[in-house]
Amino acid sequence: MPLSTDPYSMTKMVLLLLLVTSCAAITQNLSGKMFTFPQQTSTTEVRFTTQRQDMRAVTVCLRSFTDLKREHSLFSLALPTGANGFLIIKSAQSDAFDIWVREQHVKIEAQDFKLNMWQSICATWDASSGLIQLWLNGKPSSKKYTSSGHSINGPMIIVLGQVNSQDSYGGGFDTKQSFVGMMEDVHMWDYTLSPCEIQGYMDEHYYPEGNVLNWNSVEFQSVGRVLIEEKLRACN
Numbered sequence: 001m002p003l004s005t006d007p008y009s010m011t012k013m014v015l016l017l018l019l020v021t022s023c024a025a026i027t028q029n030l031s032g033k034m035f036t037f038p039q040q041t042s043t044t045e046v047r048f049t050t051q052r053q054d055m056r057a058v059t060v061c062l063r064s065f066t067d068l069k070r071e072h073s074l075f076s077l078a079l080p081t082g083a084n085g086f087l088i089i090k091s092a093q094s095d096a097f098d099i100w101v102r103e104q105h106v107k108i109e110a111q112d113f114k115l116n117m118w119q120s121i122c123a124t125w126d127a128s129s130g131l132i133q134l135w136l137n138g139k140p141s142s143k144k145y146t147s148s149g150h151s152i153n154g155p156m157i158i159v160l161g162q163v164n165s166q167d168s169y170g171g172g173f174d175t176k177q178s179f180v181g182m183m184e185d186v187h188m189w190d191y192t193l194s195p196c197e198i199q200g201y202m203d204e205h206y207y208p209e210g211n212v213l214n215w216n217s218v219e220f221q222s223v224g225r226v227l228i229e230e231k232l233r234a235c236n
Contacts, residue, residue: 066181
């Protein structure tokens with residue numbers, strides 16, 4: 001059957017192509033860039049692509065800027081066996097974070113989290129010990145036990161801006177847990193960074209690039225109103 005030459009049909013085909021292209025995963029160097037999530041929503045997200053399916057240790061580092069006082073998601077990794085594979089959640093409690101590993105939860109308290117300021121955050125976990133630790137702006141938390149003996153394994157869905165719901169693998173987002181603000185320098189490793197390496201990240205000096213997610217070469221797909229903007233820098 002020959003292709004239609006009707007202008008209206010051609011316009012629809014072009015629009016459909018644009019929509020598909022805008023949603024397709026792309027690999028991009030985000031050095032010097034940031035994601036801006038400008039509104040509360042249950043649909044806007046950034047989804048990372050990784051081929052990794054088994055990790056016996058994890059380090060996630062990111063920088064965020066927000067004025068949210070309510071609970072909100074900073075990082076969400078879901079597995080087919082459970083939505084809470086590895087989550088970093090800023091609690092509504094002003095000085096606390098909720099960290100999930102393989103469906104096990106701990107609360108990290110006494111953290112000096114500030115609104116409307118860039119916050120550098122790292123979280124580490126190791127399967128052999130089951131210990132998790134949170135670093136905020138260069139200061140480590142007390143280590144706490146979550147889950148040990150088993151790795152994080154299976155096809156991973158990694159999302160910024162939302163939290164995977166308990167009963168929906170890669171979906172079922174809740175507006176009241178969505179992130180609003182800016183986020184940058186997201187890296188993920190399949191091992192625990194040393195304190196000196198984490199300090200290097202916090203100070204924006206030398207640190208190893210993530211070997212699971214690397215901000216300088218990352219494959220991702222954005223949905224909804226997510227903007228890629230130049231990283232905010234102090235004026236000279």
